[in-house]
Amino acid sequence: MPSLLRRLGLFDAVMLVMGGIVGSGIFINPYVVAQQVHTPFLILGAWAAGGAVALAGAFVYAELAARRPQVGGQYAYLREAFHPAVAFVYGWVLLLVTQTGGMAAVAVTFSRYFLEITHATISEGAVAALALTMLTVVNCFGVRAGSTVQSSLMVLKIVAIAALVVAGFLLVKPVVEPTVLVDRSFSMTSFGAAMTPVLFAYGGWQTSSFVAGEMKNPSRDLPRALLIGVIAVIVLYMSVTFVCLRTLGAHGLAATKTPASAVMRAALGERGATFIALGIAISTLGFLSQGMLTAPRVYFAMAKDGLFFRSVAWLDPRTAAPVVAIALQGVVAVIIALSGRYEQILNYVISVDFISFGMTGVALLILRRREPASRGFRAPGHPFTTLFFIVSSFAVVISTIAKYPANSAIGLAILLTGVPVYFLWSAQRGPRTPS
Numbered sequence: 001m002p003s004l005l006r007r008l009g010l011f012d013a014v015m016l017v018m019g020g021i022v023g024s025g026i027f028i029n030p031y032v033v034a035q036q037v038h039t040p041f042l043i044l045g046a047w048a049a050g051g052a053v054a055l056a057g058a059f060v061y062a063e064l065a066a067r068r069p070q071v072g073g074q075y076a077y078l079r080e081a082f083h084p085a086v087a088f089v090y091g092w093v094l095l096l097v098t099q100t101g102g103m104a105a106v107a108v109t110f111s112r113y114f115l116e117i118t119h120a121t122i123s124e125g126a127v128a129a130l131a132l133t134m135l136t137v138v139n140c141f142g143v144r145a146g147s148t149v150q151s152s153l154m155v156l157k158i159v160a161i162a163a164l165v166v167a168g169f170l171l172v173k174p175v176v177e178p179t180v181l182v183d184r185s186f187s188m189t190s191f192g193a194a195m196t197p198v199l200f201a202y203g204g205w206q207t208s209s210f211v212a213g214e215m216k217n218p219s220r221d222l223p224r225a226l227l228i229g230v231i232a233v234i235v236l237y238m239s240v241t242f243v244c245l246r247t248l249g250a251h252g253l254a255a256t257k258t259p260a261s262a263v264m265r266a267a268l269g270e271r272g273a274t275f276i277a278l279g280i281a282i283s284t285l286g287f288l289s290q291g292m293l294t295a296p297r298v299y300f301a302m303a304k305d306g307l308f309f310r311s312v313a314w315l316d317p318r319t320a321a322p323v324v325a326i327a328l329q330g331v332v333a334v335i336i337a338l339s340g341r342y343e344q345i346l347n348y349v350i351s352v353d354f355i356s357f358g359m360t361g362v363a364l365l366i367l368r369r370r371e372p373a374s375r376g377f378r379a380p381g382h383p384f385t386t387l388f389f390i391v392s393s394f395a396v397v398i399s400t401i402a403k404y405p406a407n408s409a410i411g412l413a414i415l416l417t418g419v420p421v422y423f424l425w426s427a428q429r430g431p432r433t434p435s
Contacts, residue, residue: 004071004213004297005320007144010221015151016208017229019290021054022157024109025201026237027260027280030244034254036194040245041181043253046191047241050198051234056389057357058205058230059379060364062223065209066376067367069218072301073209074360081363084305085422090356091302092418097349097411099295100329103288104336107132110284113277128337131285135292136330142319143214146293153286160279161236164260167267168243175249192399199396201237203353204287205230206360210294223377296325307425348411351400355415358393361386 008016033046061074070076072091079087111127114120120127139146205226212218244259247266256262260280264272300322303313309324316323364379364386379385401408 002315002317002320004315004322005143006214006216007142008147008211008215008221010225012147012151013208013215013221013225014229014232015154016147016211016290016294017205017225018233019150019154019157019286020204020207020294021202021229021233022154022161022236022283023106023204023287024280024284025197026161026240027276027283028258029197029201030241031253031256031259032197033194033241034250036190038183038185038250038254039180040177040250042183042186042191042194043245043250044238044241046194046198047237048234050195050202051230051237053199053389053392054202054205054230054234055227056385056392057361058226059381059385060361060389061206061209062226062377063379063382064360064364064367065212065222065226066219066378067371067374069212069215069222070301071210071213071304072298073212074206074356075210075298075301076212077209077360077363077367078356079305081366082359084307084426085419086359088302088307088422088425089415089418090359091298091308092421093349093352093356093415094295094298095329095332097414098353099291100333101336101349103132103291103329103333104128106284106287106291107333107337110281110288113281113284117274117277117281125338125340129334131288132292132330132334132337135285135289136326138289139292139296139326140316140319140321140323142316142321143211143293145319146289146321150286150289150293153282153289157279157283157286158236160276160282161240164263164276164279165239165243167272168247168263171267172247172263174246175252177249177251192395196396196399199354199392200350202233203357204290205233206357207290207294210297213297219376292326292330296322296329299325299328307422348407348414350404350411351397351408352411352415354393354396354400358390358397361390361393365390 034043037043037046064077065073068076068080075087075091078090107128108124110131111124114127115124138149208225209222212222215221244253244263247263248256248259253259260276261273264276268275299308299312302308303310303325312325312328313322314324315321365383368382
């Protein structure tokens with residue numbers, strides 16, 4: 001029987017962490033933040049606060065990765081700390097909505113920028129489906145092939161962001177605005193509203209844990225990659241926000257829905273706008289590549305545990321890739337992209353996504369209590385940093401439920417459908433060794 005091959009090193013892991021975070025959000029979301037809080041100090045403060053939450057999350061996941069360097073990552077953490085049912089429900093929502101719905105939405109974003117650049121006469125849905133299919137096929141050639149493509153695209157993302165920052169800093173005169181730290185309209189409610197798109201933009205570092213079973217030394221490299229990758233993304237995001245504020249000012253930033261394009265247009269004219277459109281297209285494609293590589297390992301782990309179709313645990317004897325799991329995710333994502341319901345689906349699971357973050361933070365508290373002595377990385381500032389991450393995650397859940405009660409109720413209903421499905425699967429399986 002073939003097994004997963006340990007082919008990934010520290011560089012691959014860092015690129016996976018960064019690739020799971022950086023999509024199209026940083027090129028667009030700064031204007032959303034500026035509409036909620038209206039001074040450079042508060043705008044930068046929101047992105048810094050979001051970075052602090054992401055770093056606290058990286059601490060949590062880094063220690064869990066050192067304690068449980070198993071295939072499936074977050075799925076394994078929830079299984080070991082709580083119950084296989086909790087882990088199954090997480091994987092269930094990941095496959096049906098969270099991962100596939102997110103990938104469908106990003107694929108359509110890619111298609112819009114691709115068509116803007118190429119002026120091709122094909123539909124957005126067709127381009128999105130083609131991109132998802134192409135990346136599905138690439139990842140079926142094995143973890144090394146998928147990682148090489150993902151890392152290459154991540155390097156190109158960094159180049160695009162660096163070009164944006166350098167052009168905005170060197171080629172555009174700064175906007176002069178009155179120096180006001182906090183305006184009169186400021187409230188904690190408005191700052192909380194600003195934090196929501198920031199935290200979404202910072203999300204995604206957890207997906208790198210899914211491929212722990214294919215890292216050469218996951219106990220050592222995955223914790224390091226989480227810290228290096230998240231800190232690097234914080235630097236990139238703060239730099240982009242600073243340049244947007246320097247070029248457009250707080251009011252100008254709030255007034256444009258395409259701040260990255262506005263900065264590059266001010267620096268290099270229409271050529272600059274075309275360049276950053278290409279950069280965003282590459283960034284979204286890279287995000288899709290990362291998701292296509294990482295998430296199928298969760299479905300593979302579920303099948304190995306006897307909680308999903310046995311065929312999903314099948315590995316290609318030549319490439320040792322979980323091709324059925326990869327193809328399954330690709331098909332579901334394509335269906336959602338072509339249905340046009342991806343944005344509606346994403347609204348359903350915002351709260352569910354952050355429930356899983358909070359639960360994973362609680363998992364570390366449980367495992368620390370169960371196994372107080374452990375080797376490897378230990379979260380700095382625990383339990384305070386861990387509690388900060390847990391509270392921040394559930395604060396987003398509460399805020400989302402309060403703002404979108406109907407969508408949140410549907411999301412929670414989708415989550416709860418996984419409970420009877422789990423008991424159905426578990427009743428049919430025989431004794432198995434966890435993956």
